Amino acid sequence: MHIMEGFLPWQWCLIWWIVALPCLMLGIYQLKKVLALDREALPLLGVTGGFIFILSSFKLPSVTGSCSHPTGTGLSTISFGPWITAVVCAIVLLFQSLFLAHGGLSTLGANIVSMGIIGPLVGYGVYRLLRDTSVNVYVTVFLVTALADMFTYVTTSLELALAYPAETGGVASSFILFLCIFAVTQIPLAIVEGVVLALVFKYILTLKPDILIRLKVFSEEKINAARSEC
């Protein structure tokens, strides 16, 4: 999902930076607030951030004959919401643009918007929709993770389509072309990521259910039910 340095016109770089910056500021404010209220949230932030570091470094082969990487943003989205997730993603993307030439500083805003903001926002919407229903906790984690991953790549496709509309068909036609490269490649990866992070969530529930209850990630009844299920 990285838009490489120099591959986005400067006007679009500026627009995506303008979108990303207020979200990052809100994320930093929320992060300070969460950590001031409960220092025990810090290890959970370490785990959820750690998975973004790990999974976004895996370049995996897919059905289209090209490789892509998962995003790992689902756990952070569920535990801390989309804005704090944007801050963690910004750190990972900055590392990748400075030391790996994956993405760049000018396109960092666009990459933060896709991986750190829109993907997690879609995931968070699904989480809020399912949180207080009878849907199983692990199914919720699976859906949030898989959809946050998929919509990261849908957003990258849209960002590129807006900057490079096709001669015939304009933005819509270009969007479909980019979707075929990014989103189709991502489908199997998003499914595996969803299942694996649902398993990781089970281990968090087993070892540290109290922090999830205190952060009001799920209700105590739902967490206890999930602990007895698996």
Added chain:
Amino acid sequence: MAYRYTLELLAGLAIVAFCALFLYTSATMSGAEFAGSDHVGSGLIAKLSGNPVENFQPLIPQWVPPSGEIEACLFALQAAVGGILVGAVFGFWAGQARGRTVE
């Protein structure tokens, strides 16, 4: 209790199915290079804009790993940072949980 390892089983199955899909794709798709989708996307940008890929120059100068090996090493370093974080916290929580059981 009967479903205790359902998620472990599902995760294992998903990983095996993913590997099988890769083997099938690489065996049936002739000419598949398995390059990064970022690079394939860059190729489409070049096609849509009518500019060859080489004409896209960084807007902000960027350090590029001098070889694929160094790039792989830095990716491994990134994964290691994440792994250390996850391992340290899970270890800390497991220790706390054990302490509670002993008490």
